[in-house]
Amino acid sequence: MSFDAGSPAPSPLPRRLGLTGSIGAGKSTVAALLRARGLTVLDADEQARQVTEEPGVLAQLEAAFPGTVVDGRLDRSALAAQVFGDADRLAQLGAITHPRVRERMAALEAQAVRAGARWVVHDVPLLFEGGLDRTMDAVLVVDAPLEQRLERVMVRSGLGREDVLARDARQLAAAEKRRRATMVLDNSGDLAALERQVEAALQQLGIDTRGAGTD
Template identity: 70%
Template structure:
């Protein structure tokens, strides 16, 4: 008699701005885990004609010739919480559908775990749908310096963006495991391996 496959489990991956979440996501992929990037799926979704029509109807002037003006949309959608909620109501269900389809593919391949890389995991209440949550963190000044170096934003802009997210201390408290991403970058891989060990996640292949 064939033993039924264990249900797919979800590992939520998140972290404050500049913490190094994307770097950890790349290391998890290199270790054989499927990582589903919510931001990447949102970019795909906002290129679909149906989504563009809905956005254009809700935010006139943000879609021209079937192309989304992201700067105009940001200015229109993020000026107040109600407008942000209106955009989220268009985009988020479509992103969730894409993530669910990719999860189903991973389950069909027999993968025991899938990683959901979601910047606003806690803010959106999605942590409740995860079997475990991995938070990447680093000291505030180090995070600010990283973002300023890569984006050209001012210190005030970075701090303002950070303030719009759940505080790092709260994220740490609600995490299953925290990865400290401070100090030499070459130490991060070992910390990722240690976190996976604590979580009991054993990827099928390790390519690093």
């Protein structure tokens, strides 16, 4: 685990803790550990799923990507087939969904602040790729060796090695994520080892286990 003493000065409340990591690194496990310690964790993927259930968004997606909406529901496999590996199509998809996801995340953050949260975790797979790291007070990057990450994804998803490698290649390189991180959590060991790193990171950032940051 590393700490960058040159991280940005704290922003007005709430302080934002970015959480990201390459595919198969264990970001969701860390998110669960943070929730268990009382922190509010906003899941960008979950908000994206909810956005793509909105009728207006579905209409835009069907217009932009014909055949991806079936019986009023998004066929995610069909959408992936149309946009995967095509930067222009991915950008088109992002232009439809990303503003709405960010609106939802902002609303949830405001709700958390009203409830007394002083730190809010933003769980965003493409945090660096979207430039959102610039809006965070600190960023946790979860990482593990490539072969370990590949194995985890293949086991849980049924995807083949080449498919997982292709998805990994769409993201910022793991080494570059580590370089940009405030702290890196090494998830190559067992859960207990990861929990110890999470505890140490929270302590170093001055975040108590009830989710209220210290000054």
